Amino acid sequence: MFCKVLLIAAAVGIAAAQYNHGHGHGHAVSSQNVVLHQTHGHAQQSGHDSHGHHVDYHAPAHYAFEYSVEDKHTGDIKAQHETREGDAVKGYYTLHEADGTVRRVDYTADKHSGFNAVVHREGHATHAAPAHHSYH
Template sequence: MMIVLLAVLAVAVSGDHHHAFSSQHVHKHDGHHEVTHPKYHFEYKIEDHHTKDHHSQHEERDGDVVKGYYELKQPDGSIRHVHYHADKHSGFHADVKFSTHHEHHHHH
C-alpha cells in the first residue's frame, strides 16, 4: 500500500506585491504487516516575502536510517544549512553551515 499526500498553498495579497508560497509532499510506503520496515520521503518549502519566512526541509527514512536536509533564512539575512543523518548504530549527527546572501538594493 502506498499513500501519497500532496498539499499546495499559494496566497497573493491583493493591493500589494507580497506573495507567499508553501508546498509539501509526503510519500509513505507500507509493506506486509508481518514485516515492519518504515519507509517514507517528504519535503516542503515556505517562501513568504511579507513575513520574511523562508525555509525548506527534505527528509527520507528507509528502515532505521533517516537522512535529511533543511535550510532556514536567519533574521540577519544569512542562510542556515543543516544536513543530518541518524541510525541506530551511530545515533544522530548534524552538519550545520551558514552562508550569507547579499541583497542588492537600488535607490533612485
C-alpha cells in the first residue's frame, strides 16, 4: 500500500515538473527518489523475481522516499522525506505558505501509537496591502 502511494506521489511530481517545463516557464525544479530495501530472510513463502533473484514476500517492508518541488514562478515550494522499517514510518514534509511562512510537519506512524504529527510554523506572516484605486 505504501509503495503504491509513493509511486503515485512520484508520478504526480514528475507530471507537475513536465507541465511546468512544457509551458516555457523554465523555473520549476522537481526531484524524486525512492529506494526499496529488500531483505532475504527465511519466511514460509518465497520465490524468484524476473532476474532469478530470491524474493521473500513476508519480509518487513523497508524504503526511503524523497520528493521536492521548487517553482519560483508560481511559488509552489514543497518537500517530503519518509522512511519505513517494518511497520514503523517516520518522516516530514515542508510547504511554503502564501503568507510567507513555512509549514513543517514531522510525523511518525506505527501499529502501537498510530499516526502522530507535530506541526511547526517558521517565519512571520506577511500580507500584501490592498491596492487603492481611484476612478475619475
